[in-house]
Amino acid sequence: MSSRIFAALLRDTDGSPATEGESTASDDPEVRTDGGAVVDGADDPSSSTDTADASVITRLRRSRFLESLPFWGPPGLLVFFFVYGAISWNFLISLTGWEGLGAPDYSSLSTAAYTELLSDASFIAAFRNTIALLVVFTALSLVVGLFLAILVDQQIRFENTFRTIYLLPMSLSFVVTAIFWSWMYNPRIGLINVALRGVGLDALTQAWLSDPRFKLAAIIFALMWQFSGYCMVVYLAGLRAIPHDQYEAARIDGASTVRLYRRVIIPQLRASTMSAAVVLVVFALKAFDFLFVLFGVNPGSSADILSVMMFRVAFDRLQWAYGSAVAMVLFLMALSVIGPYLYLQYRRGEL
């Protein structure tokens, strides 16, 4: 995915969208003949009819399944054990009621942890905050990223410099940005309140990170600052893939700039929006480090999110089963975002 983005970035407006370029490439007969397996499939039936008494072994040796096995087998096994195996094991643990430092008891399984979740006020608060963070953060980052991308796309001077400046926060670790923003938000000496006071808006100064009303909003804003640069790059790649003719055609038809973007350009950025949104949502679900650095394991119910709650329940309270149940909820949330995305990609033949 990212390689395609950068390829699109490098390509500079050459008139063909990235996705189209790839699909035409795979239709190209010359490229296909280079793949040994495909050619092999073509002459396989002829060889089996030549020697009618071909033994089972020969056929096995020739089967594409076995021949490709060394290539996908080992990585497949590793992924199976370490990803899907770990997820299944986590689910199993969530059913055991495992607490403390002993071994889990797999003999009596129940879904008690999940029913407990539903009546746990701190889970409900964390779930609500996670959803809010996910939706607001993703939407805001996309809007800001699109806006920046359109600005940077106007053939401005120092375009590369601006692009780097906007993308730079993305390269910083959450730990760095969390500490940085805790200074920004400091109610007494932080830049935000000092700036507000400087322009006479004393009434708007707040204890951003301790007042429950603003905590989550402050976190979302800081995360948006960090990720809107990424959205900008994705959108920029999308914009560069739109042929110039379309801009010209719209202009000739007398479309205003706003109308041009709203009716012609932005609808074509659907693929960019989708891919950026999926990445953002997954990051929002994992925003653990940012909150952990700011507040430790107890952000308070106004800013608690599921990933922090999962850590708190598991490592502070040694309630491993309950923590696993929270983890499963997080997993399902991520799956419910990525699943439809992958299915859509599959339907459109991009997988």
Next chain:
Amino acid sequence: MSQHDPSDDAERLTRRHYVAGAGAIATVTLAGCSDDGGSGDDGSSDDGSGDDGSMDDGSDDGSGDTSELEIVHWWTAGGEQDAFNALLDGFREANPDVEVVDNPAPGGAGSAIDAVIQNRVIDGNPPSTFQIWPGQALTPYTNEDLLEDIGDSVWDDEMRDAYLDGVVELSQPAGDLVAVPINIHRLNNLFYNVSVVEDAGVDPSTIDSPQGLLDALETIDAETDATPLAHQTQSPWSSLQLWENVFIGQQSVDDYQTLLDGDVEGLEDEVRSALELLADYLEYIPEDAGSITWDQGNDGLIAGDAAFLHQGDWAAGQYEGASDFEFSDDWDMVPFPGTSGVYHSVIDSFVFPTNNPSPEATEQFLNYAGTVDAQERFNPIKGSIPPRTDVPMDEFGDFLTRQFEDFQNSDSQPPTIAHGTGVAPAIHSALDETFANFNGNLDVDAAYEGIRDAF
């Protein structure tokens, strides 16, 4: 490429065979590697070894007779690290044949060490010894018999006599003696900047109740520009420990013990009244209390921007380090109002995990940690008092010497909630969460319910 050339076909076949062969070899190699890893490790890092580990007793294969002593601790901040190094120097002098592996898990007050130790203990791969609060914080380990009884090997009669009963009690939460306390901090301190309180006309030594402290905070707010109480609300533990002391100050140590035993509903009015007073206190804390750490708040006290600080006596180390800030001239401390006969103890200890990689060296270390020499080296630098009552106080300075006298004359040394000795980790964590919310919303009803549900 489209025409059929037999030589081309054959050539391609061999090429394909090469690739297939290479793939097969790679697979076999990979399998071989993982096999080696499995057997070489003796399953110590394997998933299933949690059960295996606890079944074989004490001496782990191959590593039983090494004299490498791995110590996991969280003392990585300036003064703490110096104190720990002084302890290690003393131990190396006494036991030159043991090689010490210093393996810190940084993070204030054990925020990271728990995850490290728990994982290793569950995997059956514990370090030689690790730092932990005694008392209820040990219960997850004692519940699963993960700590060796060191009642005979380490706690000889001489050592038992030297410790106060309350401290010995905390070292045996489940009956057996399993921990060696190395230091004691006092929690119920009210530090103050002498010149600020004098400017406001407040005499801390005459404040005799938690309510009286609120009046003093009001006076300071009215009379000076200083922040009355240098408190932090970024993480919940400071408010939790302040609430504990308000509770003891308003009620009694007996009521506090009843609370620790879990009878919250019987003490509803008392709990609420402490919460209400705490909410009043929190009107007088720094504007940026939610963005600072406790030591940043303490810097304000040193600079004369704040009057009072409620904190464990580790805060005094910061005063020692500040220039031109002398004990009794510039700063001083009174016991938290209403708790003068109480030495509210925050204790660190070392334990002997079962399945120990170096049983002999661990025993040597624990024996050493219980000696006068060890505690005399460690505590003056750490800013705490020794749990042994027979340690000479020459090196300790005026403040700690006074604290030590208070300790020996104290009526009771109750354990604390905020620092793990008083309640099991699950309760502690639930209370932390309650006070994280309370810091934000000052909602007494919600906090009471949180406390009730936690126990």
